[in-house]
Amino acid sequence: MSYGRSALTRLANKTVFITGASAGIGRATAWEYAHATEGQIKLILSARRVENLKDLQDELNSKYPSIKTFIGKLDVSQKDSITPFLKTIPEEFKDIDILVNNAGKALGNAQVGSIETKDIDEIFQTNVIGLISITQAILPIFKAKNAGDIVNLGSIAGKDPYPGGSIYCASKFALRAFTESLRKELINTKIRVIEVQPGAVETEFSIVRNYGDKSKADKVYEGREPLIAEDIAELIVFSTSRKQNTVLAELLVFPSDQASASHVYKKPQ
Numbered sequence: 001m002s003y004g005r006s007a008l009t010r011l012a013n014k015t016v017f018i019t020g021a022s023a024g025i026g027r028a029t030a031w032e033y034a035h036a037t038e039g040q041i042k043l044i045l046s047a048r049r050v051e052n053l054k055d056l057q058d059e060l061n062s063k064y065p066s067i068k069t070f071i072g073k074l075d076v077s078q079k080d081s082i083t084p085f086l087k088t089i090p091e092e093f094k095d096i097d098i099l100v101n102n103a104g105k106a107l108g109n110a111q112v113g114s115i116e117t118k119d120i121d122e123i124f125q126t127n128v129i130g131l132i133s134i135t136q137a138i139l140p141i142f143k144a145k146n147a148g149d150i151v152n153l154g155s156i157a158g159k160d161p162y163p164g165g166s167i168y169c170a171s172k173f174a175l176r177a178f179t180e181s182l183r184k185e186l187i188n189t190k191i192r193v194i195e196v197q198p199g200a201v202e203t204e205f206s207i208v209r210n211y212g213d214k215s216k217a218d219k220v221y222e223g224r225e226p227l228i229a230e231d232i233a234e235l236i237v238f239s240t241s242r243k244q245n246t247v248l249a250e251l252l253v254f255p256s257d258q259a260s261a262s263h264v265y266k267k268p269q
């Protein structure tokens with residue numbers, strides 16, 4: 001995709017830090033930055049599954065020999081591991097320009113009263129505490145140069161809560177409140193705070209939500225035309241390649257068969 005006449009110049013040689021880059025939207029975003037800059041980009045790619053990151057790194061290097069990538073294991077739910085991780089980032093990647101806070105998940109569809117405590121903890125530690133902790137750690141870099149983009153992966157679940165999603169929805173509401181406060185706090189800076197709020201995107205998200213049960217996950221999309229990870233990746237790259245004074249503050253993105261969290265058209269099978 002072409003992002004407009006100046007996008008390549010605006011993005012070239014920037015350093016992008018993506019959490020949850022081992023799959024889905026995070027992985028697609030790494031590729032999209034590589035395509036948009038023809039490999040003139042530095043990527044810090046983190047997640048728990050380092051083997052996936054290694055494959056991604058090899059594929060990126062083979063398609064774009066000029067690309068610079070640093071991969072590292074980071075479990076964002078372990079907030080005490082964030083500072084040690086950041087210390088392992090090589091010097092040439094340390095001047096981060098774009099932070100994509102993408103790592104996140106839902107677990108199960110249980111209703112209040114029956115939700116596993118460990119699922120509540122994991123969702124909040126990942127989607128909320130992890131994201132806040134990484135943002136806190138990176139923000140001084142942006143403040144020091146009065147520049148930088150923070151892209152947070154929210155969700156329609158952060159605007160439109162639904163039964164069976166209380167914890168995930170609450171986590172994305174928390175993310176949205178944090179994101180809005182941050183944007184207001186940074187009003188006198190050139191730092192942009194962007195929230196992308198997807199509807200249904202077919203990734204590993206539903207498999208994770210259904211504890212690895214692929215057939216249950218597939219049912220979610222039966223008779224539907226969900227977005228794919230690349231659709232969201234394009235919007236992340238688009239929003240961070242606008243001219244500096246343009247802030248795409250919120251991007252609510254649905255597939256055409258969806259109009260709210262639960263208002264979904266299903267074609268008869």
Ligand SMILES: NC(=O)c1ccc[n+]([C@@H]2O[C@H](COP(=O)([O-])OP(=O)(O)OC[C@H]3O[C@@H](n4cnc5c(N)ncnc54)[C@H](OP(=O)(O)O)[C@@H]3O)[C@@H](O)[C@H]2O)c1
Pocket residue numbers: 019020021022023024025026046047048049050052074075076077078102103104105106126153154155156197198199200201202203204205206208229
């Ligand atoms: N798919 C959708 O329909 C949808 C809709 C709205 C919003 N979103 C949001 O979009 C973001 C990306 O989701 P996706 O659809 O791409 O899901 P996905 O395919 O399951 O990918 C999730 C990514 O997050 C990483 N991750 C999970 N837990 C982590 C942890 N504790 N520490 C570090 N990384 C972790 C995973 O890597 P590892 O397992 O290797 O750590 C993976 O790379 C999430 O924030 C999600 O809430 C998705």
